[in-house]
Amino acid sequence: MNSMPGHLEALRDDSLRRAPSAEEIRRLESWLAGHPEQRAQWESDLQVGQWLRELPDPPVSPGFVPKIMAALDRPSAAGSRRLDLLSFWRLWLPPLRWAAASAAAAILLASAAFIGYRHHQSQTRVEIARSVAQISDFPLSLDLLSDFDVIRRLDPAAVPVDEELLAALQ
Amino acid sequence: MLRAKRGDRAAFTLLVEKYQQPIVSLVRRTLRDPDEAEDIAQNVFLQAFKSAGRYRPTARFATWLYTIARNLCLNELRRRARHPADPLDSAAPGDTGRPEVQNPDPHALLAPQALLRRELDAAIELALAGLPEIQRSALLLLRDRQLPYEDIAQILDTTVPATKSLIHRARETLKQQLKPYLRSGDWPRPIRLPDSTNPQL
Numbered sequence: 001m002n003s004m005p006g007h008l009e010a011l012r013d014d015s016l017r018r019a020p021s022a023e024e025i026r027r028l029e030s031w032l033a034g035h036p037e038q039r040a041q042w043e044s045d046l047q048v049g050q051w052l053r054e055l056p057d058p059p060v061s062p063g064f065v066p067k068i069m070a071a072l073d074r075p076s077a078a079g080s081r082r083l084d085l086l087s088f089w090r091l092w093l094p095p096l097r098w099a100a101a102s103a104a105a106a107i108l109l110a111s112a113a114f115i116g117y118r119h120h121q122s123q124t125r126v127e128i129a130r131s132v133a134q135i136s137d138f139p140l141s142l143d144l145l146s147d148f149d150v151i152r153r154l155d156p157a158a159v160p161v162d163e164e165l166l167a168a169l170q
Numbered sequence: 171m172l173r174a175k176r177g178d179r180a181a182f183t184l185l186v187e188k189y190q191q192p193i194v195s196l197v198r199r200t201l202r203d204p205d206e207a208e209d210i211a212q213n214v215f216l217q218a219f220k221s222a223g224r225y226r227p228t229a230r231f232a233t234w235l236y237t238i239a240r241n242l243c244l245n246e247l248r249r250r251a252r253h254p255a256d257p258l259d260s261a262a263p264g265d266t267g268r269p270e271v272q273n274p275d276p277h278a279l280l281a282p283q284a285l286l287r288r289e290l291d292a293a294i295e296l297a298l299a300g301l302p303e304i305q306r307s308a309l310l311l312l313r314d315r316q317l318p319y320e321d322i323a324q325i326l327d328t329t330v331p332a333t334k335s336l337i338h339r340a341r342e343t344l345k346q347q348l349k350p351y352l353r354s355g356d357w358p359r360p361i362r363l364p365d366s367t368n369p370q371l
Contacts (some may be wrong), residue, residue: 013337017315044345044352051348052313055294057191058198061208065186068215069179 004038005031012042015049185217189232193239196310200243202299210246214239232314233321239305240325247303290351297347305340308333 008031011024020028032039147169154168193214198207217238218225223233273286298306304326323333345352 013312013334016309016312016337016341045341046349047352048341048344050308051290051294052344057195058204058207060190064190064194064208064212065183068186068212069183071212071216072179072182073253101257125242 005009012045015046017053019048019050019053182219185218185231189235190215191221192232192314193235196236196239196307197243199295199298199306199310200240200303203245206246210242211239214242217242227369230317230321232317233324234312236314236317236321236325244303293351294344297344301340301343304328305336305343308336309340309344312337 007024008028011020011028014020028042030044150169154165190211194208194211197211197214198204201207201210214235218235223239225231298309301309308322308326311317311325319330319333323330326333326336328336
């Protein structure tokens with residue numbers, strides 16, 4: 001078996017797909033003359049090969065091809081509907097895209113303005129709250145108001161400088 | 171195929187007519203359910219038409235088609251494995267051991283010979299059905315004389331040496347399964363080797 005020529009090895013496999021030629025049989029016979037122990041093996045190989053080659057194919061139904069062609073027509077109808085949808089989107093997508101982009105930009109601007117306004121509002125509230133807190137922390141007593149009437153009666157034109165105001169108070 | 175790729179229906183019809191028999195044979199012997207096999211075989215061609223845009227002329231059309239067929243068969247076998255209780259499986263003719271085969275010329279053989287031949291064909295179909303899927307596919311693809319080993323290897327997603335090994339193992343298994351017929355003198359012989367040292371065959 002080890003000394004089998006390559007063309008005979010190939011013949012063994014090829015015999016599954018085609019009948020050996022007269023020349024191939026002659027070569028095989030000549031080789032088998034020197035290797036009689038291989039004869040049985042070869043005969044069974046060639047026998048199985050012939051059986052497989054001659055094995056009838058399963059029948060194909062007569063409607064096989066028409067069924068395929070009919071099935072091809074069905075998807076093509078769906079395909080044309082798909083194409084219609086596609087052309088619709090191709091037609092309307094650019095203006096729709098522009099409108100969508102404009103709307104998105106408007107929403108973005110409005111959001112930014114709103115956020116800015118809310119930020120400004122909250123800042124103002126914080127400042128007012130801070131001022132109120134300062135006033136509320138100031139110690140309020142009646143002593144502070146004891147000279148209130150004197151000060152109120154003072155003529156601002158008559159007391160031009162602080163020293164005179166101090167003297168007047170004293 | 172290039173014409174079919176451009177949407178030429180007539181060209182595609184010719185391709186279907188040319189390849190319907192080998193594709194149906196491969197699918198049916200793989201799935202062993204005539205109705206389902208025909209549906210799958212039709213899907214092979216439908217898929218080929220739909221994906222014609224991806225077909226490259228560098229690959230042989232038959233190789234491409236067989237690859238689609240085998241992939242669809244493997245998907246179906248996987249589906250069956252996931253749903254073993256599927257009633258379709260029980261209807262497989264291979265289970266009965268008497269697959270329906272088409273005799274190419276029933277009148278060419280005499281009645282007893284025809285009966286013997288039918289029995290032998292059934293035995294071969296049964297032996298083929300018992301092979302692992304990849305070995306059976308290798309053997310069936312080898313029957314296509316136009317298909318080189320490289321293409322068979324490509325369809326089986328393996329190498330050429332591995333393909334040859336698969337074919338060798340498949341043939342050895344078939345020989346074992348068909349031993350009773352090989353030893354019988356009733357069966358036709360492929361060659362008449364003179365001076366046979368093994369008259370048992």
